Amino acid sequence: MRVEWSDDLLLGIPEMDEQHKQLIAILNQFYDAVERGEREEGILSLFEGADRYADHHLSSEEKFLESIQYPELDAHRALHEMYRQExxxxxxxxxxxxRKAARELTAFLLSWLYTHIQKADKKYAVFFHQAS
Ligand SMILES: [Fe+2]
Structure with missing residues (x-):
């Protein structure tokens, strides 16, 4: 299932919000390509593109959390690591x-991201807004 951006995913931290929007857009493109039965080279390049962007995002989020001295950084990093392994x-x-892996992956990524933002990322946003 596609996941559309919705403002209840906003953290009020512009850099992270922009990256989350971008990530959802990239994952939806990937999802659409899989659903319409895109050829293998196309799927592989989307796999790689989505992976690069997600990695960039997760690393910059971790740096942000370091910069605000987020007390639950290790636990948050562990969630990101589970995602990377999957x-x-x-x-x-x-x-x-x-071939089934592509469909499973897009479904996993979109629902993971949505839940992760709603739960784990919102927690650091609350911390950030309280501390600043
Ligand atoms: Fe996160």
Whole structure:
């Protein structure tokens, strides 16, 4: 299922909000390509593009959390790490010929991201707004 951006995902931290919007847009493109049965090269390049952007985002979020001395940084980082591992496992499965992996991955990514922003990211936003 596609996930549309909605303002209840806003954290009130412009840099993170922009990246979340961008990430949702990229994942929706990926999802659409999988649903319309895009060819393997196309899917692989979307896999890689989405992975690069997500990695960029997760790292910059972690740097932001360091900069505000977020007390739950380690736990938050662990959530990101689980995501990265899941992503790599699915990409490997796809490369090895498991075509179902792409559909599973897009569904996983979109729902993971949505829940992650709603729960874990909102928590650091509350901390940030209280501290500043
Ligand atoms: Fe996060």
């Amino acid at each position: 992503y790599r496992t699915m990409m490997e499965r796809y490369k090895q010929g498991d």
